[in-house]
Amino acid sequence: MAANYSFDIVSEFDRQELVNALDQATREIQNRYDLKDTKTTVELGEEAITINTDSDFTLDAVNSLIQTKAIKRNLSLKIFDYGKVESASGTRVRQEVKLKKGISQELAKQISKLIRDEFSKIQASIQGDTVRVTAKSKDDLQDVIQRLKQEDYPTPLQFTNYR
Template identity: 75%
Template sequence: MASTYSFDIVSDFDYQELVNAVDQTDREIQSRYDLKDTKTTVELGKESITISTDSEFTLNSIHTILQQKAAKRNLSLKIFDYGKVESASGNRVRQEIKLKKGIGQEIAKQITKLIRDEFKKVQGAIQGDAVRVSAKSKDELQTVIQRLKQEDFPVALQFTNYR
């Protein structure tokens, strides 16, 4: 039996689920009466989604559809980082939505500080864009997970490699 137990805190998303959500969004845009003739395109890249449409009003409608499809596929809405709306040729608008992956240094420091302050027998260590949490008891790790789920961090947190 191991003397210490640990888990990793990461910020990631299932890319295939995102592909499916964008695909469903595109299909709904083609079938909806109010969006059918807007010549809207939703393009998914490796690190961003680019939306091109005819007005900011339809852009907001597409945001709503995309968020609904992502939420149905258990994707956190915190992965979307909306860029500014730009004017495109032909009286159209374009927006790039960056996809957030990984825990930044500042947020990782906040997480380790919270663990250090509230849980004396638990250690948190920053490892790249993840945080490793270890303790001698599995129960303590469970309470850390529950406490971190209560906090509202600007990134989506997942708890992996629980051992």
């Protein structure tokens, strides 16, 4: 039987879960006594979250609140790429948090090199922002998944289309 098995390595997040986490965080900001009168806004854009608040102290509180809600919704904190804190009008501050999605070309090359070096019978090919891994044995693919889970990459990895 010459069947090949494969899976894709991707880096994605559930946008609806992120919307829900930000909703919960916004509700808590409106109710918490230390954040209630700060006129804090958290806006979700297409590729970033913009936080506008009173001071650096409240910005840190809002960031930790968003992270807590994201963790409860099974979102990886690696999807958040915090930009620098800018001063907005008056004493207010603004921060843009970019959302990471997809595997960069550099990371894809690094992953496929690791697979080539450690697993001789397995092929890895880069297809846009995903990496397709192919082998003749499902056990070999499982070994690759376990090996990649041991690494600490700057973006969260998911393994999809396992067949």
